Structure formats: structure tokens, C-alpha cells
Amino acid sequence: MVYFISDVHLGYGERDDSRRRERLxxxxxxxxxPTAETLFIVGDLFDYWFDYRSVVPREFFRTLAAxxxxxxxxxxxxxxxxxxxxxxxxxxxxxxxxxxLWNDIExxxxxxRFYIAHGDGKVAGDWGYLVLRAILRSRLANALYRWIxxxxxxxxxxxxxxxxxxxxxxxxxxSTDSLAExxxxxxxxxxxxxxxxxxxxxxxxxxxxDGDRCGTYVNLGDWLSQPLVGCFDGERxxxxxxxxxxxx
Numbered sequence: 001m002v003y004f005i006s007d008v009h010l011g012y013g014e015r016d017d018s019r020r021r022e023r024l025x026x027x028x029x030x031x032x033x034p035t036a037e038t039l040f041i042v043g044d045l046f047d048y049w050f051d052y053r054s055v056v057p058r059e060f061f062r063t064l065a066a067x068x069x070x071x072x073x074x075x076x077x078x079x080x081x082x083x084x085x086x087x088x089x090x091x092x093x094x095x096x097x098x099x100x101l102w103n104d105i106e107x108x109x110x111x112x113r114f115y116i117a118h119g120d121g122k123v124a125g126d127w128g129y130l131v132l133r134a135i136l137r138s139r140l141a142n143a144l145y146r147w148i149x150x151x152x153x154x155x156x157x158x159x160x161x162x163x164x165x166x167x168x169x170x171x172x173x174x175s176t177d178s179l180a181e182x183x184x185x186x187x188x189x190x191x192x193x194x195x196x197x198x199x200x201x202x203x204x205x206x207x208x209x210d211g212d213r214c215g216t217y218v219n220l221g222d223w224l225s226q227p228l229v230g231c232f233d234g235e236r237x238x239x240x241x242x243x244x245x246x247x248x
Contacts, residue, residue, distance in 0.1 A: 001035045002109055004230030004237075006042035006118065006198025007222035009084065010060055018047075018059075021223050024242055026066040028229065031246050036075040038109075042198045042220060043082025043118030050087030064096065071097050080105060082199065083120040110234045112193040115186045119199030119219075122182045177204075180217060184208045187215035194237055196220065196230055203228055205239055 010022055032039075046060060056064070071077055077098045081088060092098040104117035183195035187208045195217045203221030207214065218237055221228045227242040 001032070002038045002040070002232040003032055003036055004040045004042055004196050004218070004220055006082070006220040007044045007201060007224070009044055009047040009222065009224055010063060011057070012047035012224065021227070022060070022063055024227055026062055027246050028242050029066040029070045033070050033073045033075065036070065038076045038078065039070065040116055040196070041077065041079040042116060042196060043080050043120070044084045044198065045079070046085040048087070049085040051089045051091040053089070056091050067098065068096050078105070080116060080118055082118040109232060113191065115192045115195045117197050119179050119197035122178050179219060180204065180206060183217035187217065188213050194218065194232070198222070201225070203239060
């Protein structure tokens with residue numbers, strides 16, 4: 001099985017709510033270890049993340065330990081960075097053996113062509129966000145940021161996460177589902193079989209095209225309202241409730 005998760009947003013909201021999501025996530029990761037060939041984290045696993053040379057946010061150590069167990073069991077894990085968890089340095093690569101990816105990716109799984117992206121920056125004309133993202137992700141900005149004491153830096157990362165949320169909530173989408181339209185073009189014009197995204201916080205499974213140019217768009221929703229997982233069995237992709245996977 002290949003699994004997809006996104007928009008867990010650990011660290012967001014009240015501490016008890018975040019811990020509840022984390023407990024559910026850890027239970028899910030431990031449950032799927034025997035069957036998971038690959039896990040794709042499709043952005044915003046954390047509501048904020050920033051790792052220094054020798055310091056990472058301690059609030060998430062249970063999740064890090066569960067990811068390490070899953071990776072050690074033989075599951076491949078790929079992590080597509082979202083708009084909230086862009087403060088990665090090398091912790092995931094060096095300590096967990098998890099590939100951190102800064103751009104959209106294309107993968108062939110079985111005989112299906114997948115296009116996998118968090119989904120930020122897909123709104124036409126959203127140049128302001130694209131410029132902001134380029135600055136926040138730049139090597140210079142991150143190098144300068146790491147001169148700040150971790151206690152202050154991680155607090156600032158959390159604050160910038162809330163700023164990003166306010167910006168995207170007020171700016172995006174309008175009456176058109178820009179992510180669905182982006183997926184349609186990838187399927188109908190470029191021949192992808194499956195497009196997987198998150199970011200919008202609205203779960204969806206849509207079919208586009210017909211005949212040889214038919215494919216599936218899946219939006220993974222978010223764990224703040226209804227925790228869901230994308231599951232691909234080699235033939236088709238479905239959205240499943242996390243609780244149902246754990247109970248099996």
C-alpha cells in the first residue's frame with residue numbers, strides 16, 4: 001500500500017487538540033507499518049517547523065519517533081514541504097532518512113503516473129504569495145534566521161505560521177476551485193493518472209477526462225476537521241478515515 005497524508009498541522013490551536021491529532025497520527029503510523037510500501041507527506045505536517053544545527057521543536061518528538069519507527073521498518077517516506085513547515089535544514093534527511101522535497105514531484109507507482117503537490121501557489125495571479133514564499137525559503141533568509149536563539153526562533157516560526165494562515169484564508173480561491181482546475185489540466189493535457197494535493201482543507205475525489213485521458217484528482221483535506229488518508233492499492237486511490245484504518 002501507498003499512503004498519503006497532509007495538513008495535520010501539529011502545533012496549531014490548543015495544546016490538547018494538537019496532542020489529540022498527534023496521538024491519532026502516531027497510532028496510524030504504527031498501524032500501517034506492516035503494509036506501507038511508501039508514505040507521502042504532502043505538506044503541512046506541522047503548523048510550524050524550524051530545525052537548527054542541534055535543536056528541533058521538542059513538542060513534536062512523539063511524531064518524530066513514530067516516523068523513525070516507520071522508516072526503520074522499511075517504509076520509504078517522502079516529504080513534500082507545504083506553506084507552514086518550510087523551515088527544514090537537514091534533520092529529516094540525516095536523522096530520519098526521510099527525503100524532504102521543496103517542489104512538486106512526479107512519481108510512477110505501479111503503472112500509474114502521479115503528480116503530487118501541496119497545492120500552495122496554484123492560484124492564478126497570486127504573485128504576492130510566490131514572492132513571499134521565495135524569500136522565506138531562500139538560503140540567505142534561513143541562514144540569518146538560524147542566528148536567532150532557538151527559543152525565540154521557534155516562537156517566531158509559530159507566529160509566521162499564523163500570518164501565513166491569515167494571508168491564504170483571505171486571498172485564495174474565490175468562486176473557482178483553482179486546485180481542481182490545476183489537476184484537470186495535469187490529467188487532461190499532460191496525461192497524469194492521479195493528482196494528489198492538500199492545502200485547501202476541503203477533501204475531494206474528482207474524475208476528469210474520458211477514455212485514455214481519464215484520471216483522478218484527490219485532495220486530502222485536513223486533520224483539523226476530519227483526519228483522512230489517501231490509500232493507493234496499485235489500482236485505485238481512495239480517501240479513508242484514519243480511525244477506520246486503525247480499527248482494521
